[in-house]
Amino acid sequence: MYARTSLMRTCILSAVLLVTVVTTTTTVRAQELPPEARVRSEFLHAWLGYKAFAWRHDEFMPLSREPKDWYSESLFMTAVDGFDTLLLMGLSQEASTTRDVILSELSFDKDMDVQVFEITIRLLGGLLSSYQLDGSQGFLDLAKELGDRLLPAFDSPTGMPYVYVNLKTGVTSRPVNNPAEIGTLMLEFGTLSKLTGDPVYYEKAKRGIQEVYRRRSEIGLVGTTIDVESGAWGNTRSHIGGRIDSYYEYLYKAWRLFGDPDFKTMWDTSIAAVNRYVADETPDGLWYGQVDMASGERVGTRFGALEAFMPGLLAYSGDTERAARLMDSCYRMWMKWGIEPEQIDYNTWQITSPGYVLRPENIESAWYLFKITGDEKYREMGRAMFDSVRVACRDFFAYHTLADVRTKEARDSMPSFFLAETLKYAYLLEKPDLIDLDQVVFTTEAHPLRATWRE
Ligand code: DMJ
Numbered sequence: 001m002y003a004r005t006s007l008m009r010t011c012i013l014s015a016v017l018l019v020t021v022v023t024t025t026t027t028v029r030a031q032e033l034p035p036e037a038r039v040r041s042e043f044l045h046a047w048l049g050y051k052a053f054a055w056r057h058d059e060f061m062p063l064s065r066e067p068k069d070w071y072s073e074s075l076f077m078t079a080v081d082g083f084d085t086l087l088l089m090g091l092s093q094e095a096s097t098t099r100d101v102i103l104s105e106l107s108f109d110k111d112m113d114v115q116v117f118e119i120t121i122r123l124l125g126g127l128l129s130s131y132q133l134d135g136s137q138g139f140l141d142l143a144k145e146l147g148d149r150l151l152p153a154f155d156s157p158t159g160m161p162y163v164y165v166n167l168k169t170g171v172t173s174r175p176v177n178n179p180a181e182i183g184t185l186m187l188e189f190g191t192l193s194k195l196t197g198d199p200v201y202y203e204k205a206k207r208g209i210q211e212v213y214r215r216r217s218e219i220g221l222v223g224t225t226i227d228v229e230s231g232a233w234g235n236t237r238s239h240i241g242g243r244i245d246s247y248y249e250y251l252y253k254a255w256r257l258f259g260d261p262d263f264k265t266m267w268d269t270s271i272a273a274v275n276r277y278v279a280d281e282t283p284d285g286l287w288y289g290q291v292d293m294a295s296g297e298r299v300g301t302r303f304g305a306l307e308a309f310m311p312g313l314l315a316y317s318g319d320t321e322r323a324a325r326l327m328d329s330c331y332r333m334w335m336k337w338g339i340e341p342e343q344i345d346y347n348t349w350q351i352t353s354p355g356y357v358l359r360p361e362n363i364e365s366a367w368y369l370f371k372i373t374g375d376e377k378y379r380e381m382g383r384a385m386f387d388s389v390r391v392a393c394r395d396f397f398a399y400h401t402l403a404d405v406r407t408k409e410a411r412d413s414m415p416s417f418f419l420a421e422t423l424k425y426a427y428l429l430e431k432p433d434l435i436d437l438d439q440v441v442f443t444t445e446a447h448p449l450r451a452t453w454r455e
Contacts, residue, residue: 035383036430040089042390043423046414047086047094049398050078056101062398063412071112075119076102080126082419084447087133088434089427095134102130103138108146111168116153116161117181119146121445122416124188128195129447140195147192147201159207160228161185175229179222183209183247186254186263187443194258194453206262209254212247213266220273221293222247238293239278241343242306246444248274249309252317257441257451271317279322280346285332286325287346302352303333304343308361312368316437320373327369330362331381337405339388354404358393358414360421360446367425371432379429386426421446 033041054060057067058077070077079098086095124146131139152170153161160182163174189205192198215231216222217238224235224243240248251270255263277296280287288307290300308330314323334340340362342353366382369375392408393399399418403409424446428435440448 034430036427039386039423039427039430040091042394043085043089043419043427044091044094045394046398046419046423047082050082050414050419053397054078056105059416060398060414061412062395062400062414063410065397068413070118071110071114073110073112075108075110075114075123076106077122078414078416078419080106080130081122081416081445083126084129084133085419085424085427087130088424088448099130099134099136102142103136106142108142108149108167111166113164113166113171113173115163115181116150116165117163117184120150120185120188121443121447122420124150124192125443125445125447125449126420128188128191129443129449131195132450132452133448143192144196147189151200151204154204154208156228158211158228158231159204160211160226160231161204161208162228175227176225176234177228178225178243179212179247180243180245182212182226182228183250184444185209186250187257187441187449190254190258191449194451202258206260209247209250210262210266213251213270216270216273217293219277219294219296220269221277221291221296222270223293233293236293237290237299239290239300239302240274240288240307240310241290241302241304245306245309249313249444252313253441253443256316257449259451259454267317275322282346284346285329286322287329288326289346301345301347302343303329303346304353305340305356305359305361306342308333308340308359308365310365312361312365315365315368315372320369323365323369324373327365327378327381330365331385334362334385334388339392339402339405339408340385341405351406354406355411356393356402356405357411358389358399358401358418358422360417360425363422363429364425364446367429367432370429371435371437379432382426382429386422386429389422417445 050060053065054067057074058070059068061068083098124143127139127143149167153165153172162172163177165172185205186209189201193202221238223233224237226233251263251267255267277291278288280289287303291298311323311327339356341351342355344351363382363385366378370378398414401411401413403411440450442448
């Protein structure tokens with residue numbers, strides 16, 4: 001036993017040494033590399049840190065150099081979430097090792113209550129895009145197994161899913177859910193239906209999102225929390241931030257991916273209401289704050305890193321004029337402190353939540369605007385934002401989050417979406433032709449899905 005532990009340590013230390021040598025070398029040479037290779041080497045830096053200290057675990061804690069699992073056992077979160085970025089970046093050797101580990105060792109037969117939304121966007125979405133990009137049947141088999149284990153979540157009186165489901169027993173818990181966690185299952189469950197030929201996943205996810213939409217207020221807005229058993233709203237604040245954000249994103253993207261006109265209708269009605277009531281035209285530019293869902297009365301002027309997905313979605317759905325104005329606000333929010341805080345009050349420019357957790361949304365929006373308008377200024381914005389992440393969050397072994405963007409105090413975490421999303425969009429800014437937006441729809445976790453069933 002002692003010999004094995006000591007051997008493992010030696011292996012880890014050798015790997016770390018290798019990481020250090022590789023990343024130091026790549027840093028020294030970074031300025032000589034073409035821009036896309038520079039982003040790729042940053043991805044490798046983060047990935048190899050994860051591999052050296054947290055391989056087969058959900059996440060890497062870069063300061064303590066320890067692995068972290070979300071639940072009692074690992075679901076290989078970072079490996080699955082980051083796999084399609086490896087493929088898109090052409091890192092085939094890393095992809096090959098990762099594919100082998102996922103396909104031979106990942107199991108969902110675990111007696112654990114898991115958060116349906118997070119598991120869907122990171123794992124189900126990751127497995128589906130991996131299947132489409134890589135072609136290994138094992139990814140689709142795992143996706144189907146996971147989809148089947150998540151399905152009991154929809155067994156509520158309203159058809160809206162519970163927040164948690166047990167992967168082994170199917171027992172559900174936490175009936176107070178929200179539009180984002182209910183709606184942001186559609187692309188993944190819908191794609192699973194299209195690829196397996198079994199309509200059940202599409203139907204359950206569509207019913208869930210429709211039940212939220214059906215309960216919108218008379219002026220067309222949804223609230224922050226909803227009880228999936230009674231169908232009653234709890235928190236009635238309406239906004240585009242956390243707990244609502246990707247509900248809107250999936251109304252539009254489901255239309256793009258599946259061509260189902262019901263989604264187009266729901267999107268058109270919803271975005272009109274959001275632009276009428278939630279948007280806030282201030283002397284300082286365009287923002288989206290908080291309003292009461294029934295009256296439309298303004299109850300808050302908060303905006304932050306999560307809301308920064310909206311310029312991208314507006315541009316993608318054709319409203320480039322509004323997208324450009326909101327992107328300008330988002331970029332100013334980023335640059336005021338050299339990196340964006342989690343949330344500010346846009347009336348006073350006071351920070352209301354000071355951290356930065358390596359979120360992608362602002363860079364993602366810059367990518368959509370660059371891709372759609374072709375205006376180089378957006379690529380420059382994305383580059384500047386990513387550069388500041390590199391300066392403030394890169395450490396010896398990987399990347400860390402920030403406790404406060406003013407002090408740049410480090411926090412011991414590297415969420416899997418940094419590899420799945422932030423680095424992917426930074427890379428796509430340098431390789432815009434890699435993706436054809438008429439063929440591919442990105443999930444909220446930046447997993448590219450293709451409507452192969454429509455080709
Ligand atoms: C990701 O998991 C997804 O983008 C989600 O929709 C919002 N939060 C994180 C990134 O910030």
